[in-house]
Amino acid sequence: MKMLVAxxxxxLALAGAASPSSSQPAADxxxxxxxxxxLILDPRVSQSRHEAQIIMHVFDALIFRDFDGxxxxxxxxxxxxxxxxxxxxxxxxRDVKFHDGTDFTADxxxxxxxxxxxxxxxxxxxxxxxxxxxxTEVIDRYTVRVNWKQPFAAAVANLSNPxxxxxxxxxxxQKLGNAAFARAPVGTGPYKFVEFVPRVRVVLERNDQxxxxxxxxRHQGPPRVRRLVFLHIPDSSTRMAxxxxxxxxxxxxxxxxxxxxxxxxxxxxxxxxxxxxxxxSYLLNTSLPPLDDVxxxxxxxxxxxxxxxxxxxxxxxxxxxxxxxxxxxxxYWPGVEKMYQYNPxxxxxxxxxxxxxxxxxxxxVKNGQPLEVNHISLLQPELGVPVQAAMKxxxxxxxxxxxxxxxxxxxxxxxxxxxxxxxxxxxxPSVIGIPFYSRNxxxxxxxxxxxxxxxxxxxxxxxxxxxxxxxxxxxxEILARIQKTVLDRGLIFPFNISPQPIAYRRxxxxxxxxxxFWQILxxxxxxxx
Amino acid sequence: xxxxxxxxxxGTIPVLFVATTLAFLVLHFIPGDPVNLMLxxxxxxxxxxxxxxxxxxxxxxxxEQYLNFLTRAARGDLGISFKTRQPVAQVIAQQxxxxxxxxxxxxxxxxxFGFSLGLTAGLRPNSVVDTVTMLIAIIxxxxxxxxxxxxxxxxxxxxLGWVPIVGRGIPALILPAIVVGSFAVGDIARLVRSSIMxxxxxxxxxxxxxxxxxxxxxxxxxxxxNAMIPxxxxxxxxxxxxxxxxxxxxxxxxxxxxxxxxxxxILEKDYPVVQAVILLVTSGYVxxxxxxxxxYSVLDPRIRYQ
Numbered sequence: 001m002k003m004l005v006a007x008x009x010x011x012l013a014l015a016g017a018a019s020p021s022s023s024q025p026a027a028d029x030x031x032x033x034x035x036x037x038x039l040i041l042d043p044r045v046s047q048s049r050h051e052a053q054i055i056m057h058v059f060d061a062l063i064f065r066d067f068d069g070x071x072x073x074x075x076x077x078x079x080x081x082x083x084x085x086x087x088x089x090x091x092x093x094r095d096v097k098f099h100d101g102t103d104f105t106a107d108x109x110x111x112x113x114x115x116x117x118x119x120x121x122x123x124x125x126x127x128x129x130x131x132x133x134x135x136t137e138v139i140d141r142y143t144v145r146v147n148w149k150q151p152f153a154a155a156v157a158n159l160s161n162p163x164x165x166x167x168x169x170x171x172x173x174q175k176l177g178n179a180a181f182a183r184a185p186v187g188t189g190p191y192k193f194v195e196f197v198p199r200v201r202v203v204l205e206r207n208d209q210x211x212x213x214x215x216x217x218r219h220q221g222p223p224r225v226r227r228l229v230f231l232h233i234p235d236s237s238t239r240m241a242x243x244x245x246x247x248x249x250x251x252x253x254x255x256x257x258x259x260x261x262x263x264x265x266x267x268x269x270x271x272x273x274x275x276x277x278x279x280x281s282y283l284l285n286t287s288l289p290p291l292d293d294v295x296x297x298x299x300x301x302x303x304x305x306x307x308x309x310x311x312x313x314x315x316x317x318x319x320x321x322x323x324x325x326x327x328x329x330x331x332y333w334p335g336v337e338k339m340y341q342y343n344p345x346x347x348x349x350x351x352x353x354x355x356x357x358x359x360x361x362x363x364x365v366k367n368g369q370p371l372e373v374n375h376i377s378l379l380q381p382e383l384g385v386p387v388q389a390a391m392k393x394x395x396x397x398x399x400x401x402x403x404x405x406x407x408x409x410x411x412x413x414x415x416x417x418x419x420x421x422x423x424x425x426x427x428x429p430s431v432i433g434i435p436f437y438s439r440n441x442x443x444x445x446x447x448x449x450x451x452x453x454x455x456x457x458x459x460x461x462x463x464x465x466x467x468x469x470x471x472x473x474x475x476x477e478i479l480a481r482i483q484k485t486v487l488d489r490g491l492i493f494p495f496n497i498s499p500q501p502i503a504y505r506r507x508x509x510x511x512x513x514x515x516x517f518w519q520i521l522x523x524x525x526x527x528x529x
Numbered sequence: 530x531x532x533x534x535x536x537x538x539x540g541t542i543p544v545l546f547v548a549t550t551l552a553f554l555v556l557h558f559i560p561g562d563p564v565n566l567m568l569x570x571x572x573x574x575x576x577x578x579x580x581x582x583x584x585x586x587x588x589x590x591x592x593e594q595y596l597n598f599l600t601r602a603a604r605g606d607l608g609i610s611f612k613t614r615q616p617v618a619q620v621i622a623q624q625x626x627x628x629x630x631x632x633x634x635x636x637x638x639x640x641x642f643g644f645s646l647g648l649t650a651g652l653r654p655n656s657v658v659d660t661v662t663m664l665i666a667i668i669x670x671x672x673x674x675x676x677x678x679x680x681x682x683x684x685x686x687x688x689l690g691w692v693p694i695v696g697r698g699i700p701a702l703i704l705p706a707i708v709v710g711s712f713a714v715g716d717i718a719r720l721v722r723s724s725i726m727x728x729x730x731x732x733x734x735x736x737x738x739x740x741x742x743x744x745x746x747x748x749x750x751x752x753x754x755n756a757m758i759p760x761x762x763x764x765x766x767x768x769x770x771x772x773x774x775x776x777x778x779x780x781x782x783x784x785x786x787x788x789x790x791x792x793x794x795i796l797e798k799d800y801p802v803v804q805a806v807i808l809l810v811t812s813g814y815v816x817x818x819x820x821x822x823x824x825y826s827v828l829d830p831r832i833r834y835q
Contacts, residue, residue, distance in 0.1 A: 039613045047571045122584045122614070124567070128574050179614045198613070198623050199785050233695060233783040237679055242694050245687050378570075405570065406561025406798070424572050434572040447565045449572055 028226040030508055030527055032520075033239045033248040037199050037232040042182035043166040044116045047124035049425055052163030053252075053519045054202050054230050058099075059166025059187035062090055062109070062159050064214035065427065065515045069330050071160060072214040075104065075167055075188065085151030085470040088159075092142040096212050098169035099192045106144035110136040111170040113146065121178055126164045131155065151468040153475055157330075157428035160515070162189070188212070190223045190523045204228040219524045224510075228522055240503070243268070249508045249527065250520065254501040256317040262503045272317060273500035273517030276329040277426030279321030280380055282419050282493040283435060283451035290371055291418050295354040297490030300373070301340045303347035303394045309386045310496045317501055321494035323483050324432055328517055330472075331429040331479035336494070339487050347394040356395070364395035372397045375419040378408045383495065412451060413442050420451045423498050427516040429479050433463035436486055452491035459485060537822075541815045548811040549602070549804055553595055556800055563587060563611055563798040585611050598804065607808075608801035612794070617805045620790070625809075627697070627785035631778065632771035634706035639713025640764065646714065647721025651756075652748070654726050662718065670715035678708045678781040695783040705782045709775060713767050720763055724756035731755070757828050765821035769814040 036050040043055050064074035076090040096104035113136045116126045132149040139145055148155070159165055172186035183196050190213065191204035210222045231248060233239040240258050242248040254262070254270060263270040284297045291297050306320040323336030351364055351371070359365030363372075373396055377384060384400040391398035403411065411417045424431055434440060438455025440448040462482050469475040486492050500518050504511065510525040564581045582588045586597065601608055607617040643666075650662040681704045686694040693701045728734065729752055737747050779786035787806055794802040826832045 045614075047568055047573065119580050119584060122581055123577065124581065125571060125573060125577075127580075128572075128577055182614065197785075198620070199790070200783070231695065231783065235781045235783065238682060238694060238781055238783055241682050241687055245690065245694060247694055247696075404561075404796075405566055406559065409562060409565050410560040422570075424570075426572075431572060446575065447562065447578070448575060 028527065029229060030225050030227070030250060030522060030525060031229045031231060031248040033231045033233045033242055033251045035234060035236065035239065035253040037234075038202055038230065039198065040182045041185040041193065041196070041202070042168070042178070043163050043185075043187075044112065044121060044123055044126045044168065045178070045182055046126075046163065049163075049518050050252075054204070055163040055166065055185070056189070056514060056519060057191040057204055057228060057522060058185050058189045058193055059162045059168070060096075060189050060212070061162040061166050062092075063156060064162075064216055065157065065160035066214075066216045067328075067513045067515050067517060069515075070216070071156060072216045074160070074214045075109075075212070079156070081155075081470060085153075085468070086149070087145055087147040088155055089139070089143065089145045092144065093212055094142055096188050097209055098172070098186055098188050099207060100169050100172050100186045102169055102171045104167065104188050105141050106138040107141075108167050108170050109144045109146075110138050111173070112165070112167050115168075115173070116165075129154075129158045129161065129164045131158065151470050153467050153469050154428040154430040155470075157430075161427065163519075191228055194227075199232055201232065202230045204230075213523065217524055219510075223523050224526050225522060243503055243505065246505075250502060250504040250511070252500070252502055254503045256315040256501075258503065259317050259501050260315060267506055268503055269506060270501055270503045271511075271513075273502070273513050274319060274326060274328050275425050275498040275500050275518050276326055276516045277431055277498075278324060278422060278424040278435070279326045279494045279497045280318075280421065280423040281321070281324065281495055282375070283422055284490060284493065285415070285418050285420070285451060285453055286489075286491065287415060287453040288418060290356075290366075291373065293354050294490050295350040296356070296371075298340075299347040299350040299354070299394060300391070300396065301490060301493050302343045302350070303396075304387060304390050304493070304495075305342040306495060308342075309383065309390070312386060313382050314496065314499070318496040318499040321497045323494055324435075324486055324492050325429050325479075325483065326497050329426070329429050331476050333476075333480035333483045335480065336483055336487060339484075340493075344390075344394055351395060358395055362392065362395060363397045370397055371395060372399065373418045374399045374401065374416075376401050376403045376408055376411055376417045377421055378403055378405060379421045379423060380495075409447050413444050413447055415442070415453070417451075422449065422451070425498065425516055425518050429475075430467050432479065432482055433467060436482070436491065437463055452486075454489065454491050534823075537819055541812070541819075544815055545808060545811055549808055550595075552804055552807040553598065553800075556795075556798060556803055557591060557594075561798050563800065566797045567611060567799075598801075602804075602808075607805040610794075610802050611799045612797055612802070617801045620802055621787065621805055621809060624785050624787050624790045627779075628771075628775060628787040630702060631705055631709055631775055631784065631786065632768060634702050635709030635771055635775075636713065636764065636768060638706050638710025639717055639767070642710070642714045643717025644721055646718035648725060648753075650718065651722035651725030651729075654722075659722075663722070666715040666718040668715075669711045669718075672711070674708050674712070674777045675781055677711060678704070678778060681707060682781070697784075701782075705778050705784060708778045708781075709771060713764075716763060716767065717760060720760050721756065724759055725752060728752045728756045754828060758825060761824050761828065762821050765817040765824075766814075769810070769817045 034050050038051040038054050040046045040051055041055055043059050046055060060075050062074060062076040064072040075096060076092055079088055079090045081088055092106060098104060113130060115121055116123050116130055131152040131154060134147040134149050137145045166187055169186040173181050176184060185193050190207055190210045192207045194205045195203040206223050206226050208222050213220050233242060236255050239251050243251045259270050262268040284291050286292055310318055310320045323333060325332055356364035356366045356371050363370045375398060377400055381402045388398045388400055412420060422435060435449045436459055437450060438460050440450035441453050441455055442448045462478055466475055466478040466482060469478055502520060507528050508525060511520050511522060514521050564578050586594060610617050610620050613620060646662045646666055650659040653659050682694055685691050685704060692703050734747060734751055737751050775786050776788035776792045779789040791806040
């Protein structure tokens with residue numbers, strides 16, 4: 001009995017010591033519920049698009065890029081490419097202050113970009129985004145020049161990314177050190193960091209000094225909503241329950257079934273972002289039989305009815321994809337939409353021509369070997385059943401193995417798969433080079449992304465030309481050729497555009513998608529309770 | 530007694546050593562590279578990955594990594610989390626209060642209801658009351674925690690709106706405590722019941738009754754006290770389980786906690802955090818058992834340690 005009393009006392013003491021919970025959000029607060037946790041809030045280090053949702057409210061980049069692809073002055077009033085395309089000169093605003101009260105100057109730009117190169121920082125994405133970076137020169141207090149080793153086509157797009165190349169306060173980094181700065185970030189953005197409770201929540205508060213909003217926004221000056229709270233709620237049912245009950249206002253990663261339940265209701269609505277970058281796609285391994293024959297790869301591609309399968313599996317939340325970059329990505333070539341339209345008769349023809357004859361049990365055979373394809377699935381295993389059925393229909397035994405990330409990486413590095421899955425959220429089309437550069441073919445111990453394992457000097461040259469073509473018109477031309485080539489060769493089968501379904505309470509208005517259609521910008525948002 | 534305590538304490542050191550070594554080996558032999566897992570499929574360059582491996586000391590041979598871990602651990606330094614880049618001790622310290630809170634509250638629910646049900650059933654064996662209470666106990670054991678959790682959230686969180694769904698503090702602790710406690714209720718109730726039934730047949734109970742001791746006193750002073758010994762063992766073990774095993778409850782209610790930290794860290798191969806949590810959970814078990822052994826001698830004066 002004593003033990004029982006002691007347990008009661010302990011429980012009460014612990015519960016009493018804990019901070020009281022705020023069950024309902026305050027009138028001037030927006031509560032966001034995220035399926036993933038945010039642990040690193042330093043743009044230079046982070047690689048997570050969930051952390052980006054927070055980081056982009058604390059930091060500004062030199063340039064602002066709207067979701068429609070238009071660029072606006074942000075921390076830089078204007079910018080200019082050098083003739084050789086290897087450097088850019090930025091004229092900076094003179095009225096900007098960091099949240100710690102220090103002035104934003106050319107030194108901060110240099111400090112940010114130079115520190116990203118420091119191996120001890122351990123940058124997880126920003127260092128790639130700076131491209132073939134060489135140096136930053138401070139020309140005067142408000143003029144700065146960034147130099148690259150070769151012309152860098154993605155420069156403007158990448159430098160307008162606040163969650164990777166947002167400008168940090170050098171004073172704050174020096175005071176706190178890199179590790180602590182990642183949990184108490186200081187930037188120039190519309191919101192200031194307030195509180196970080198690991199794996200539970202991050203709280204931001206309005207920056208009342210904010211006078212440098214990009215002209216893309218109709219609203220100017222400090223943001224309208226005082227506080228932003230980012231909760232981490234991993235379970236989707238709980239996440240939706242908090243929205244329904246009023247413990248959160250905006251919820252990400254809404255399951256397709258809940259999209260139906262919340263869309264267009266009296267108190268709630270759902271917006272779906274068609275995410276930019278590489279859509280959810282199958283990469284077809286050209287180095288192993290039977291997919292070393294382009295006709296077999298093409299047969300698979302003609303044999304899958306994307307619009308129908310995607311509609312069935314995602315209840316209309318996701319759209320089918322036809323090209324290796326999505327329509328919201330700059331440089332998208334609409335020609336892809338006419339390629340590989342569903343045509344099972346053509347699939348059968350191609351397989352016949354490749355020597356695969358119909359065998360027992362409806363599976364094709366060649367030289368006594370059944371036509372068997374091994375697919376490793378990490379990202380969208382829910383497509384397995386309809387894909388298997390469609391493949392059976394044209395005589396392919398399609399093995400679908402659901403794997404963990406660790407297992408996937410092993411199989412990919414050791415070349416033990418026929419088909420793998422990728423998708424990337426990206427704003428700039430340069431992402432298209434990553435799965436097709438010959439230097440990116442994986443090897444034992446080397447995890448890389450050319451899972452089609454197709455290396456050709458022609459494709460390498462095209463990708464390099466695209467990455468260095470600073471002129472947008474010329475770049476679009478090259479990108480169109482890349483898109484056509486990788487589909488012609490049957491290297492990638494784009495399946496569906498990754499949807500970002502966001503459910504929200506109707507009392508929250510004025511949200512807009514950030515570039516890339518994944519994150520939500522709350523700068524202009526209002527809330528009425 | 531005190532020399533016994535010292536001996537038991539020293540005995541824990543090899544246990545902890547073996548547990549962490551096993552954890553280290555298992556983690557390194559299952560497939561998956563911490564850096565690739567950390568980047569979660571992001572299209573990062575090879576140079577970026579190599580740099581991260583170097584920074585985290587993953588480029589060193591396995592035996593060197595192990596020696597580094599041991600020498601640091603001996604000094605009380607558990608290393609830096611790969612994922613958050615904080616000292617591991619700090620990472621765990623942030624998660625521990627929520628775990629202890631939930632374990633204590635869950636145990637409170639488990640012990641209160643487990644005891645009441647077990648006692649009610651054990652005193653009237655094979656009656657209707659017995660059957661009904663044992664049915665409740667079995668339901669408590671069999672229903673999966675996430676299902677109970679979703680049901681409770683729906684009824685008490687959304688429909689009735691009595692308690693918050695997520696957050697900290699006593700109101701937000703009620704539902705998770707019921708979910709965690711419901712496992713313990715069944716186990717404790719069944720054990721209390723069989724223990725009581727067994728003890729009631731003992732000679733000293735008959736003697737006590739023959740002396741004219743009131744029935745209430747016979748149950749509370751004589752029967753219950755002797756029936757407690759296996760029950761205390763069970764509670765000790767379950768408390769250890771609560772510290773490491775609250776992962777489903779922590780996930781559904783979006784709570785902080787060591788259980789979820791452990792599972793996430795294993796999936797991401799955040800070695801330093803996994804090692805430290807294993808060390809913590811193992812210590813938790815060892816000391817819970819230790820406390821149980823000491824409690825025996827309090828409950829039963831015939832048990833003495835030398």
